[in-house]
Amino acid sequence: MNRRERGAVLAEFAFVLPLLVMLLIGIVEMGIAFNRAQAIEAAAREGARLASLSTTDSAAITTRVNATLAGIPLGSAPVITVTPATAKPCLNNATGQVTVKVAVDHVIDIPLVPGFPKTAKLTGQAVFRCEA
Numbered sequence: 001m002n003r004r005e006r007g008a009v010l011a012e013f014a015f016v017l018p019l020l021v022m023l024l025i026g027i028v029e030m031g032i033a034f035n036r037a038q039a040i041e042a043a044a045r046e047g048a049r050l051a052s053l054s055t056t057d058s059a060a061i062t063t064r065v066n067a068t069l070a071g072i073p074l075g076s077a078p079v080i081t082v083t084p085a086t087a088k089p090c091l092n093n094a095t096g097q098v099t100v101k102v103a104v105d106h107v108i109d110i111p112l113v114p115g116f117p118k119t120a121k122l123t124g125q126a127v128f129r130c131e132a
Helices: 003-051 058-068
Strands: 079-083 097-108 118-129
Touching: 003 058, 003 079, 003 097, 003 118, 058 079, 058 097
Parallel strands: none
Antiparallel strands: 079 097, 097 118
């Protein structure tokens, strides 16, 4: 390989390297978002499982969801919605089920790409049948 060919290879590498780095960062960012989405779904499931008991109140549900998300670095505080929105969701519940929805804002940041960072809403929802 002569000197001209080595220079051409270096120039081609200089053009391709930023694209490869942005692609790698995008893959990592999507992996982080997927990990957080799975944790949010698990937290909603834990909250709904606890909410399915007739003696559980809304404060205990919120505490359980926050405890499940304790080790996960989130961009914002989770918004927890329990339906029906009563003090004890499964006490005298006419529908016979309880729904817990957890929503969190997640910032996706890919350097050198126009239009980033972007904020996405990650949500998890679980529905459990009320127990006696």
